[in-house]
Amino acid sequence: xxxxxxxxxxxxxxxxxxxxxxxxxxxxxxxxxxxxxxxxxxxxxxxxxxxxxxxxxxxxxxxxxxxxxxxxxxxxxxxxxxxxxxxxxxxxxxxxxxxxxxxxxxxxxxxxxxxxxxxxxxxxxxxxxxxxxxxxxxxxxxxxxxxxxxxxxxxxxxxxxxxxxxxxxx
Amino acid sequence: xxxxxxxxxxxxxxxxxxxxxxxxxxxxxxxxxxxxxxxxxxxxxxxxxxxxxxxxxxxxxxxxxxxxxxxxxxxxxxxxxxxxxxxxxxxxxxxxxxxxxxxxxxxxxxxxxxxxxxxxxxxxxxxxxxxxxxxxxxxxxxxxxxxxxxxxxxxxxxxxxxxxxxxxxx
DNA sequence: TAAAATCTTGACAAAAAAGTCTACATTACT
DNA sequence: AGTAATGTAGACTTTTTTGTCAAGATTTTA
Numbered sequence: 001x002x003x004x005x006x007x008x009x010x011x012x013x014x015x016x017x018x019x020x021x022x023x024x025x026x027x028x029x030x031x032x033x034x035x036x037x038x039x040x041x042x043x044x045x046x047x048x049x050x051x052x053x054x055x056x057x058x059x060x061x062x063x064x065x066x067x068x069x070x071x072x073x074x075x076x077x078x079x080x081x082x083x084x085x086x087x088x089x090x091x092x093x094x095x096x097x098x099x100x101x102x103x104x105x106x107x108x109x110x111x112x113x114x115x116x117x118x119x120x121x122x123x124x125x126x127x128x129x130x131x132x133x134x135x136x137x138x139x140x141x142x143x144x145x146x147x148x149x150x151x152x153x154x155x156x157x158x159x160x161x162x163x164x165x166x167x168x169x170x
Numbered sequence: 171x172x173x174x175x176x177x178x179x180x181x182x183x184x185x186x187x188x189x190x191x192x193x194x195x196x197x198x199x200x201x202x203x204x205x206x207x208x209x210x211x212x213x214x215x216x217x218x219x220x221x222x223x224x225x226x227x228x229x230x231x232x233x234x235x236x237x238x239x240x241x242x243x244x245x246x247x248x249x250x251x252x253x254x255x256x257x258x259x260x261x262x263x264x265x266x267x268x269x270x271x272x273x274x275x276x277x278x279x280x281x282x283x284x285x286x287x288x289x290x291x292x293x294x295x296x297x298x299x300x301x302x303x304x305x306x307x308x309x310x311x312x313x314x315x316x317x318x319x320x321x322x323x324x325x326x327x328x329x330x331x332x333x334x335x336x337x338x339x340x
Numbered sequence: 341t342a343a344a345a346t347c348t349t350g351a352c353a354a355a356a357a358a359g360t361c362t363a364c365a366t367t368a369c370t
Numbered sequence: 371a372g373t374a375a376t377g378t379a380g381a382c383t384t385t386t387t388t389g390t391c392a393a394g395a396t397t398t399t400a
Contacts, residue, residue, distance in 0.1 A: 001173055002253065011284065012284065027376075027377070028375090040359055043358095043360095046379080049377095058366040060366090060369070061375080075287075087173075088172070113185070121295070124322060144290065145286055149294070153326045156323045175388060196345085197346075198345090207390070209389075212348075216347090216348070219347095219348095227397080228395070229397020230344065230396090230397050231397075232345080232347060232397070232398090343399085345398080346395100346398095347396075348396095351391085352390080354388075354389075354390090355388070355389090356386080358386085359382105360381105360383070361381085361382070361383090362382095363379090368374090370371105370373085370374100
């Protein structure tokens, strides 16, 4: 459940591009700033570009720019480009069926317990992360914990506000 | 940010032990039920035993039992035994310092932005997960999404209830 | 005591992730 | 046109994670 190297460094490099004021950010520029090799940053940028969050320009004064305004790039979607979600519907049941599910239908009790656990956890986390944008990361550096908490609260109560009164009663 | 094999399978095997009604659960028993090799389950159980959530008995009618009642074993702590947290204070700044922190003090702006992001995310997630026990996983199988959401809401509002009114106003 | 069933441990093998290297394509500047 | 600075792509190497194997220790049962 830890954050992969690609997620950590990819996000950092993307932040560098977002912060870059003088036009496009170049590979050597980003690599130096983050203390990574140029080759590795090149690989990370390729992932982000294919994911659609970055545009690139080749040639002498080339480099990378954001494909959309920083205000429109949510953290959740960035992390999905760079790595895998907590729970991946597509191959979960195939990989973890166990012997209680011989008929193809997922009858594995403990398996499906965990499936719905991961699924729910993934849902709240992604929802919360997507409400924090690259712009937030740059502007609200100091208040990030408070911001995250606020967005988390908003996400939890967004769907069914009646939970609110339920919570007040306690 | 995905769940590691050790976390997934370790938790499953632990659930098997918790569900086992006829005394201790044996390696072959668990391995068969989960569709894993006996050797691999043996390794996973060793991790859980060293982590203090399992007791083992050797010999002919041996096997594994929970070291504590299932009601007292929180998911967050189990997952910390089986894998790494989202954010690990100890080596984070050392690994990700970049070139803006040459003096040892962490002056890396984007680095520390992410640090507080991961730290906060880890905080809520762990807090929420620790309020769900092995017993919950067994008893409340069907209502797990609702349960998780409820516990998440409780965790978010536990420290500072004034956020509640703030949210009502919206 | 012997045999069978179990857990324990550390070395090993296989697979996946992280990171590097090389050759090349594109653009700007002179 | 030539050169230097940039991004691109795929093969490769290294490291970490996953999973297996083999030898041994413990307990029960006959």
